[in-house]
Amino acid sequence: MIIFVQNNAFVLKPLNDFPMLYKKLAASTEKALNEQVQLEAESSQYYLAMASWAEVQGYNGIAQFLYRHSDEERVHMLKLIRFINDRGGHGIVPTLKQPAVTFKNILEIFELVLSHEILVSTEINKLVDHCLQEKDYTTHTFLQWYVAEQIEEEKMATQILDKLKLIGEDKGGMYIFDRDMATLQTEDRR
Numbered sequence: 193m194i195i196f197v198q199n200n201a202f203v204l205k206p207l208n209d210f211p212m213l214y215k216k217l218a219a220s221t222e223k224a225l226n227e228q229v230q231l232e233a234e235s236s237q238y239y240l241a242m243a244s245w246a247e248v249q250g251y252n253g254i255a256q257f258l259y260r261h262s263d264e265e266r267v268h269m270l271k272l273i274r275f276i277n278d279r280g281g282h283g284i285v286p287t288l289k290q291p292a293v294t295f296k297n298i299l300e301i302f303e304l305v306l307s308h309e310i311l312v313s314t315e316i317n318k319l320v321d322h323c324l325q326e327k328d329y330t331t332h333t334f335l336q337w338y339v340a341e342q343i344e345e346e347k348m349a350t351q352i353l354d355k356l357k358l359i360g361e362d363k364g365g366m367y368i369f370d371r372d373m374a375t376l377q378t379e380d381r382r
């Protein structure tokens with residue numbers, strides 16, 4: 193709210209009646225952040241599709257891990273929407289593509305997870321670069337959480353893949369891997 197004087201009386205007006213005072217995001221930054229909203233939402237859908245497939249195949253531990261991961265991606269999306277709105281922009285809830293329905297095997301799932309997270313890291317880095325060019329240090333600071341998160345996500349996907357390669361065709365190994373994945377923490381280890 194802003195208070196100002198009009199015809200000798202105090203008038204209360206909402207902040208967004210004064211876009212020149214209220215809007216703190218450049219249009220190009222708002223657009224770029226909304227594109228990231230879409231990517232995080234798609235990540236959530238992607239992991240949800242993987243979780244559902246893994247569950248149907250009987251990999252309940254891996255499914256639990258992927259369901260959690262899907263929820264976390266939704267939180268990443270929400271954080272962005274709230275930030276855009278807090279800075280006077282409008283966080284847009286995007287239309288989503290249908291993700292893949294079936295997967296070859298568990299190894300393929302985590303190869304896809306790693307390449308998807310590398311893609312997300314690339315997009316976050318582009319956003320950071322954009323903020324530096326715009327001298328938008330507030331958004332730059334906000335994005336540091338995502339930069340650190342991507343280091344963790346790539347590391348986790350790489351470690352899981354290393355384990356899967358070690359297990360190979362060993363069914364007993366896969367049984368233990370599936371059981372352990374049920375409790376593997378995916379986030380907020382910092």
Ligand code: OFO
Nearest residue numbers: 235265268312345
């Ligand atoms: Fe949002 O961290 Fe994965 O994609």
